[in-house]
Amino acid sequence: MKRRTFIYNSAVALSGFGAGVNVLDKWASYKDVVIGHHAHRYKIDLNWGALNAQFYPVKDCHEMVQDSRGRIVLLTNHTQNNVIIYDRSGRLIEVWGTEFPGAHGLTLNVEGGEDFLYITDNNRHEVIKTTIDGKVVMVLPYPKESGKYESADQYIPTETAIAENGDIYVADGYGLQYIMHYNAKGDLLNVFGGRGEGEAFFDNAHGICIDTRNPGHPCLLITARQQNKLKRFSLEGQYLSTIELPGAFICRPVIHKKNVYLATIWSGDGGEGTGFVSILDERDQLVSAPGGATPVYEDGKLRPMYQALKIFHHPHDVCVDEDENLYVAQWNSGQTYPVKLYRV
Amino acid sequence: MKPSLALTLLFFSLLLQSCTAGKETETVYTPSTTFHLASPRCTVDSVLFLNSATLSMELDYPGVAIFYTEDGSAVTQDSRRYSGPVHIDASKTISARAFHPDFLPSETVALPLKKMSTAARNAQVGVRPEAHSSYPGKGPQSLIDGRKGSANFRNGNFWMGYQADTVEVSLAFDREQVIESITLSVLEDNGAWIFLPRCVEVFANGKLAGREEWPAPVAVGPAAMKFLEIPVKRTTTNNLQVKAINWKHIPDWHPGKGTPPWFFIDELLIN
Structure with missing residues (x-):
């Protein structure tokens, strides 16, 4: 993989240190790559968070969040260590979790001053709420009471979002495409979405978040990945509007300040290894696509997007830290660790 | 090597290692030459x-x-x-x-x-039965117009779609042509219930001149436009009939099992 090539290059440079000038000259001739568009531009650290895979292995790096202490929490479906916690420089702090074979969605919510994690497991067909150090405090099994499911197998949740009042929304992105709305205790309040024709329905409702950018008017942003769309719903489950992102197979939306960040797992016609990162502005327009072609709007419509640089393979989630640096976790990308993008 | 020199080198190499170890958290940005376009x-x-x-x-x-x-x-x-x-x-x-x-x-x-060869340019084209009303294409004559549909068959309207045991295309040329093969441009999208034909037979001057078969698919594959080439005994003729014989039913492994499959064609080439 690229990472190995890079490590090899830097090892050569370090071991050749004594040889002096030649190596340093070569090093100096390298140009740091800067990716992205407009104000959202980044340098790349491919080496961030790389660990000894014999002891801290990953399969798919599905999602990442930052906790209240500033630590970066990675969720992988490798049951040797489902959760890997780093500091922002990529240094390992701790690992935990061996019982999440289908670890997929990771959402952090602060409740009474304490961090809690909501893990969707699409192999166990349930959502598990844990403390930040891995103690299970609640399990939401498949929503039999919804009347929509005949068996747990049909329910393959991919993501959660937690409202300010503690209500829990779960997207069944690989199952029957319904959105479950629970209260904080886990009582099912509402079910909406599902598969079908029309804007209020989904094909691969892969991600969900609470859009808090308009104060006093929170709403839901839900991905329809196969449709290259992001759909806005009220917290009560009413369809409101659609953000069209042609050519961008977006994973979950992540809100940070005025922007929405979306790992984009495939692009163009949906071919393998064609991912990049999408960043929307406060008007929900694509302003930057690190790794992708320049976003261009013609008559208010985004020209279909595609990959321009082979930096990312299959980005699956983006975590944004307080300096607006990005951490990109990737699915099915040679069991590599996350990539960090430094905002410039 | 003198022992003292070896010791000195060892000392410096250790010093160097401790320096590099102390630098390990320093970020090294990736140079552009690492990446392909x-x-x-x-x-x-x-x-x-x-x-x-x-x-x-x-x-x-x-x-x-x-x-x-x-x-x-x-x-x-x-x-x-x-x-x-x-x-x-x-x-x-x-x-x-x-x-x-x-x-x-x-x-x-x-x-x-x-x-494409110009052989078929002035041919009269007939197709039996008529295309399904949802996928009429641009009519029989469009099979020789050189305009292809895309793999997204719902876009544009070049594809003619059929649910029929046999689809027969007849071509009448304005003068005799030497035929060595024909090519059908078809769509395979099993996930959308669109299958390749079971076999295609070519008749020249009313006699069987070529026949080709394709195996039944065993799983859903990606949507793809395909060229099906049918070699023909070298023939001189002013008319051709091409019969696409379709599967009677969608196979049992498929959600659409038991119902007739779709056959999609947008072009017929004379070689």
Whole structure:
């Protein structure tokens, strides 16, 4: 993989240190790559968070969040260590979790001053709420009471979002495409979405978040990945509007300040290894696509997007830290660790 | 080597290691030369054409240059540089590749383009039965117009769709033609219940002149446009009948089992 090539290059440079000038000259001739568009531009650290895979292995790096202490929490479906916690420089702090074979969605919510994690497991067909150090405090099994499911197998949740009042929304992105709305205790309040024709329905409702950018008017942003769309719903489950992102197979939306960040797992016609990162502005327009072609709007419509640089393979989630640096976790990308993008 | 010199070297190498160890958290940004460009996107108005086709290429990244060849040779920065739509008037494969001073070049993308024989140009085309009302294409004559549909069969209206045991295309030429093979341009998209025919038979002067069979699919594959070539005993004729014989039912492994499959065709080529 690229990472190995890079490590090899830097090892050569370090071991050749004594040889002096030649190596340093070569090093100096390298140009740091800067990716992205407009104000959202980044340098790349491919080496961030790389660990000894014999002891801290990953399969798919599905999602990442930052906790209240500033630590970066990675969720992988490798049951040797489902959760890997780093500091922002990529240094390992701790690992935990061996019982999440289908670890997929990771959402952090602060409740009474304490961090809690909501893990969707699409192999166990349930959502598990844990403390930040891995103690299970609640399990939401498949929503039999919804009347929509005949068996747990049909329910393959991919993501959660937690409202300010503690209500829990779960997207069944690989199952029957319904959105479950629970209260904080886990009582099912509402079910909406599902598969079908029309804007209020989904094909691969892969991600969900609470859009808090308009104060006093929170709403839901839900991905329809196969449709290259992001759909806005009220917290009560009413369809409101659609953000069209042609050519961008977006994973979950992540809100940070005025922007929405979306790992984009495939692009163009949906071919393998064609991912990049999408960043929307406060008007929900694509302003930057690190790794992708320049976003261009013609008559208010985004020209279909595609990959321009082979930096990312299959980005699956983006975590944004307080300096607006990005951490990109990737699915099915040679069991590599996350990539960090430094905002410039 | 003197022991004292060896010790000195050991001392310095340890010192060096401790220096580098202390630097391990320093961020080293990745140089651009680590990355390849993605392949250019090539779009063509028609991969089959009677007179000419127009091809455009794009990779929207500052500083990118696209180079291409028309003879199948390797694409380098000494090849022709793309500066605008390319007009093609003969069958050939266009190979294109993107270059940039800071990045590694892209993989080569190859696009075969096919100029059709004019043999069928003035033929009268008939198809039985009529195409399904949802997928009428542009009528029987459009089977020889050189305009192809895309793999997304709901876009545009070049595809003629059928749910019938047999679809028979007849061609009457305005003068005798020497026929060596014919090619059907069809769509296979099992996930959308669109299957290849079970077999195709070609009749010239009323006699069987060629026959080709395809195995039943055993799983859903990706949607793909296919050229089905049917060799024909070299024949001189002023008429041809081409029968596509479809599967009676969608196979048992498929959600649509028991119902008739769809057959989609957008072009018939005489070679």
